[in-house]
Amino acid sequence: MKAVVSVIGKDRTGIIAAVAGALAERNINIEDISQTIMQNNFVMIMLVDVQNSSVPLDKLGEDLQKAADSLGVTVHVQHEDLFNAMHRV
Structure with a gap:
């Protein structure tokens, strides 16, 4: 399974x-x-393979945001299918 991280x-x-x-x-x-x-x-924007992830996709966004908080950036994680559906014209 793949996800998009922005x-x-x-x-x-x-x-x-x-x-x-x-x-x-x-x-x-x-x-x-x-x-x-x-x-x-x-x-x-990154395309990542989460197939072997040690955390579920719904928790990944929270984890990455915590890791990035000290840098003052915002992190979003979406399943690749959702990302593609949202950006279809």
């Missing part, structure tokens, strides 16, 4: 490291990642 907030050092580390601790593989800086705002 991270948005003011740019600062360590955002990618913190989120990637939190995912690795939960046995979640990052399959694709895109990040950019838009007017000093950090924006990142």
Whole structure:
């Protein structure tokens, strides 16, 4: 099963490291990642494989947000199917 993780907030050092580390601790593989800086705002979207995750998908968002709170960013996690359905034109 795959999920989409989005991270948005003011740019600062360590955002990618913190989120990637939190995912690795939960046995979640990052399959694709895109990040950019838009007017000093950090924006990142990742496609992750949660099949072997040590936490259920509904708890993953809470866990990642706790890991990212000290960085001042917002983290959202969605099942890939939900993400795709929401972005269909």
